[in-house]
Amino acid sequence: MSKPKPIRLGIMGFGQTGRKIYELASQSDDIEVVAIADIGAPEILHYLLCSEVKNPDQHTLEGNFLCNPRFRSRMMPIDRPAEMPWDVFGVDMVIDATGNFREKHFMEDHLRSGAPRVLNRSLPRDGIDRIVIPGINCDSISAADRMVSAGSATTTALALLLDILSDRFAIECASMTTIHSYTSDQSLQDYAGSDFRRSRSAAENIIPNTHEASLWIGQILPKFEGKVITSALNVPIQDGCLLDVNLVLTDTAVSVDDINKAMRDSVARFPGVVAVAEDPIVSSDVIGNSSSLLFDIPGTIKAGSNTIKTLSWYENLGHAARLLDVVRLYAKLDAAEEAA
Template identity: 30%
Template sequence: MNRIPPAFPAHAPLRIAINGYGRIGRCVLRALHELGLNDLIEVVAINEPSDLATMAYLSQFDSTHGIFPGTVQAGEACLRVNGREIAVTHETRPEAVDWAAMGIDLLLECSGRYGSRAQFQRFIDAGCPRLLVSHPGESAEDVDYTIVYGVNQNGVPADAAIVSNASCTTNASIPVLAALDQEYGVRHVFLTTLHSVMNDQPLIDGYHHNDLRRTRSAMQSIVPVATGLAQGVERLLPQLRGKVQAKAIRVPILNVSAIDLMLQLTCDVSAAQLNTTLHELSVRSPGLVGYSNHPHASIDFNHNPNSVVIDGSQTRTNGDGFANLFLWFDNEWGFANRMLDATQAWAAKFHPAAQAVAD
């Protein structure tokens, strides 16, 4: 871990920057304003290769989450969001940005382009004091800690330099699996993620990926893709190591995903008992875990800030401890909200103003 520089004064907001202003980067900025956190957390800089006019336009008008509830304008080398200026650079390499000159406390790496320790270290070596990554590291050793907010955020070390916010699917599945393992014991897990389309898929067949399935039109097919979800679950819940399998399927919708969760518990349990346990989990975890028995479709969860919403109407059991659950999650908005939660949880360890809020 790297030495952490002195924190900012107690009355200063946490100063953050965003590297990569795509779906997650823009949702993080928007969530900051929708939650009214912009006086506690200040975005002082964004690094994004795209041009300012396009950045401003896509911030203001969003096909998935609607029109920004405020104003976004392109200024002179800056975005002006609700009257506040955010410096903008357009570099493609971490070393090309003078992170130290920005005086930031934390960088949110939202480009998805980096996965190894050596790649993350490039930001640190370029003057960034701390890095919160919007995806898992390639291995557990690539980051100092992985946060799944609501499960282990209090354990993040104050002197960590590189922290992962895991993945949207990990944030959706871990709270449920942890609760069921504690209550009943888990023997085996099989997760199938039904994930909305992503930018690594083409609208029509094209040369987009070395995975041949991802060369096919995203809006015309259901497309199986590789996933590291099983490894992500086992990193966070090591007691389940060797017990977890997962696969992922992309489905032709813009947003909101689901997990079809098959598991074998160590004891027989009825669907009603499972739903009681899961409902109690939602009561203990407001804003993170939701529960509903309504006859839902995916669109019902667009712009939902929870990490996961358990669909109790789909809970099934079949004897010998076998159970089937169905979990909904907004893979963009829920995850962006967790990025901000993780930011505050980590900042409470090193930043006086954040510590005061936590206390």
């Protein structure tokens, strides 16, 4: 039997998430990144990639092509979905890794430019075909889906935690705060922006922020509709995020050990996606971890009769890995449709 053809992937946005997607694809045998859209100079984008990957010598720049032992990726100086000729490159799917084009009309621009399907690395701003969280609602996908979101790193971590624990315990409501590394849209110096607090220096402050996971968690997990509030604190670190979740349970008999056992047991159900940390780790220990939820066993605390506080870790590498998981899910579905 002949080997299946690799999935031809396009990436728009070669920032931190885009580079992690590219690195993971270069280490796989089933995905080829054929085109990258980013207005950054190819020499600088190559330089940034090589500063992060484990084997920089394997990544070379040959004219306008970023090359590795597995594939060549054409670099295109384009930053708008409507301007990128995806059809020229014969892509099977596009990942919009910019974090900027979250509205439906921008995703439609990708489709009009020749992408058969577009996957957004961020939560959408309006209605699209589907939000897919690997391990939770993968069975719901359809070959007819054209505009898809894989949520966000925070949303995925929260959804996994709620899904795992609600299988064993009745949860009345939950409150989540992500202690999040600063992001590329924040200024390192005080600089007037559209939001008062986010106009302050990301390098010097803990900055309270909103988080949109609560707007979408009910779509991912319907039983939690209207039962979850979410917020964020952006802190002056570059990598590694902490999910702080308070759960109000119906059963007052649930203990810290019960919660920790449920999370340990979940690792077999979500291989490579959920993990547990038995040691008292800190944020820098999470860097390079590709799981979407690293549950902190020592961080579980019971407060009062029915409130449990949990801590979990994650970083962008895990989200990049889940984005590629979603790409593979749709490629498998399309192959099955073609074979039928």
